[in-house]
Amino acid sequence: SGLNVDNVNVIHAMTIPALGMVAGLLIAVFFSYRRPRAYQNTSADVAANHQAMVQPKMSAYRSWVALAAIVVSFVVQLWADSLLLGAMVGFAVFMAAGVVRWGEADAVFNNGVKMMAMIGFIMIAAQGFAEVMKATGQIEPLVKASADMFAGSKGMAAFVMLLVGLLVTMGIGSSFSTLPIITAIYVPLCVGMGFSPMATLAIIGTAGALGDAGSPASDSTLGPTAGLNVDGQHDHMRDTVIPTFLHYNLPLMVSGWIAAMVL
Template sequence: MEWVVVVSVLLMTILSLLRVNVIVAIIVSALTAGLMSGLDLVESVKMLVDGMGGQANTALSYVLLGAFAVAISYTGITTILVNFLIRILTGKKTMLLLAIAGVASLSQNVVPVHIAFIPILIPPLLKLFDQMRMDRRGVAVALTFGLKAPYVMIPAGFGLIFHGIIYDGMVQNGAEIAKNDIWMAMLIPGLGMVVGLLIAIFITYRKDKEPLQDIEGKADFIKQPDTNVTFNMKHTLTIIAILGALIAQIITGELVVGALTGLILMVIFFVVPFSKSDKIIADGVSMMSTIAFVMLVASGFGTILKDTGAVDALVASSSEFLGDNKAVIAFILLLVGLVITMGIGSSFGTIPIIAALFVPICVAAGFSPLATAALIGTAGALGDAGSPASDSTLGPTSGLNADGKHNHIWDTCVPTFIHFNIPLFIFGWAASLFL
């Protein structure tokens, strides 16, 4: 039973590397996990479908955030940002990558649209990337950094939710820690991601890369920014609506409420005509539907791994080899977290599982509360970057592949896995030993 998680996650990874559609890869891997756990095919399918509801809130959030992002784009404020980036950073490859990482970071803590900004902001920049002979893998790493590092380190926006889940998981399983201390535990692992980003920008993808040939008909559909757009009152009201969405999301802790608040404010302020609301929501659904569905299927996969006892068996089997050496214990726990999160594809969804399994082991081994929080948070974040089913990789691909010249696995998942999971593992491991 303990091999179910490992085999099914490896199968998903191999199928994805062979360019099998990610949804098909997850479904096949989930059914394989069910069959290996003793279920028949019908029972496996039923558990997969039933488990898809576990990410229904997230999928609805993404669809509404997509509509919110489309509404923001409708006002032309994103065009101003694109024009600014083109005007100031053309020819400055390193600065452009750092700017993209910075803009992406704002989507987690300041403008809570998460990945929904990417299909709007990135496609107009693709021709610029090709003109500058920029390696799009570097752009994917910069985007994924912005989607992960802020919530790992900063307790605001999505970070407030992430740190809250770590706190709840620890308290519910018998560990004592102050909620305001979680950020200190996650600062060192987060710095590992900063190191990974700098390595990608200044070393791995610094060289010029010749762009692929345009795919007939693909690039023609990418709308280029209007250079005549100037900042006006409509854009000021848009910023107010964005702040309103952020405040609503922080107060309620619900992305759905935040996105809905932003949409309503934009209609009330007449920034978006009411007559256009149907089209804006439809465009938002169209933009985010594939990602939302992948998250739903990944949730079903995670349910099979959890409810059949495969995850528990993996941890129980691992604990037999732990001994009393803290360095070895931390290493194995992080390795288990990597495998689990790669399969489930969501750091937020993985934390409750990991906390229930890690806390008793960490308490018994004498880890401090901060070290335990660092292990749980790092184990949850590990695998999110690099997982074919993660929104942190699906989001960048949705923008970078608008012209059909960017592969999800080889150009997004593999680069982000290498540059973030390795330093996260090392820095998280170090944090667990020194905190």
């Protein structure tokens, strides 16, 4: 978007915001959710217990194969620039090594597709919402009007940009979809307000990550719910979205603002 960031390390720019998320995680682990949760025994639990009894036991061989599959998937994905090809090769490694038997391959693959189908459907709907927001052209006036209210105050301008990024991403559910929208608006705004390139990266990166961490339509929340709700005792909003919003978004908001002020 016209900002020269050749000499700026993105990892350094996002270190302070990332530390805010680490702080939120520690608060959740050692304070908010330190007590064990009581679950009811359901038919799903009984069936899962029986299925676990007939599954192969954990072994060093299976663990090494899993690690190799992850590495191979990652390398193929980067080499071919194809997430699909990387996933297919990783699955092939499991089958070739005998971790997933040939007779079980269809069932394993179909179960994975079923789990991702709901996530994909919600993300497609969220992507459509992103296109609607871009088509209306109302994001730029929202940012400019908000910044004009605090003209001359870098602290308030940074807060407003982070807040708008949070609201936009919460509706879209993906930082990947949000960044192209807000970058074109935030870069000239940050330059005009006198923010350094590193501070600009921190603001944009944090604004994109804010809603992604606590949006009901985000893969960051849909994924955990898909796994944790296998017994029907995990509520998406109450048990995933709200805790994630409180323990990741709020500390990230504070640490992102600090990064914008000190970088």
